[in-house]
Amino acid sequence: EAGVTQFPSHSVIEKGQTVTLRCDPISGHDNLYWYRRVMGKEIKFLLHFVKESKQDESGMPNNRFLAERTGGTYSTLKVQPAELEDSGVYFCASSKVLGQTYEQYFGPGTRLTVT
Amino acid sequence: LAKTTQPISMDSYEGQEVNITCSHNNIATNDYITWYQQFPSQGPRFIIQGYKTKVTNEVASLFIPADRKSSTLSLPRVSLSDTAVYYCLVGGMNSGYSTLTFGKGTMLLVSP
Numbered sequence: 239e240a241g242v243t244q245f246p247s248h249s250v251i252e253k254g255q256t257v258t259l260r261c262d263p264i265s266g267h268d269n270l271y272w273y274r275r276v277m278g279k280e281i282k283f284l285l286h287f288v289k290e291s292k293q294d295e296s297g298m299p300n301n302r303f304l305a306e307r308t309g310g311t312y313s314t315l316k317v318q319p320a321e322l323e324d325s326g327v328y329f330c331a332s333s334k335v336l337g338q339t340y341e342q343y344f345g346p347g348t349r350l351t352v353t
Numbered sequence: 354l355a356k357t358t359q360p361i362s363m364d365s366y367e368g369q370e371v372n373i374t375c376s377h378n379n380i381a382t383n384d385y386i387t388w389y390q391q392f393p394s395q396g397p398r399f400i401i402q403g404y405k406t407k408v409t410n411e412v413a414s415l416f417i418p419a420d421r422k423s424s425t426l427s428l429p430r431v432s433l434s435d436t437a438v439y440y441c442l443v444g445g446m447n448s449g450y451s452t453l454t455f456g457k458g459t460m461l462l463v464s465p
Contacts, residue, residue: 242396271452281397281455294452329396331453340387340442340453344396 240264242345244330250351256318259348263312263332269293270313271333271342272305276326284328287313320352357441362460371428373459375441378422386417386424389440391458397440401426428461436463 243262251257263270272284284303285295289310298305302321307313317324327349331342358376365371377386385404389397401408403415403424414427428435438458 273453273455280457281453283452283454286452297452331396340385340402340444341399342453344398346394347396 242330242332242343244328244345244348246348247346248349248351250353251320252353253322254319255352256316257320257350259315259317259328259330259350261313261315261330261345263330264334264343267332267334267343268310269333269335269342270307271331272313272315273297273329273331273344274326275329276323279326281329284315317350320350322352325350325352357443357456359439359441359456359459361457362462364462364464365431366464367432368430371431371435371461371463373426373428373439373441373461374423375426376423377441377443380421380443384421384443386415386421387442387444387453388413388415388426389442389453389455391438391440392436397455400439431461431463433463433465435461437461 245260249257268289270287273281275281283297285298285305286293287307290307304316327347329344329347331344333342387402388400390400391397401410401413401415403417405417408415416425438460440455440458442453
């Protein structure tokens, strides 16, 4: 079974540019999450999809961030325009069912550097 | 969400048993305790989860006392490849879905 994949693994952009991160969850996983770790900080939750619906986007920092999951499969996270403080590692995770488990499967992350 | 406190770092030698304790004094009745492991340049990986008493799987054991205000992750006979950051997370189900709240974690360094 393939794991969660993320693309690109690393992106370097200039302030003001746009970047789109992609996440492919494990096949059959309805739940998809985005997290990020900015430099020196803890991993923070951004948002949660159930299929194509946003279940919780309380962690999204501002309206420069837009997440989509059309068709309930892969998801994209767009940052437009990027700012210096957006630099960090963006993780995607997925899980199959909700219930009495916090087991989420994480991807390797996308390292975003804004210069 | 319950706040967790765990050691910033721990050192061990290969073959030893490592116990990492996490404090969560304000854990709620419906909260579960979950541990994740993270290697450099990788995403966190689920290790174990429990609610009370003891849980064991092929990787680790989780000990939770009756008051549930702390928990201990036990890694038997660690190897160099167990060098990683270990996160203790506490949380409950809310409206049927779950999100993870990570703290600073414990950096475990295993030496030969």
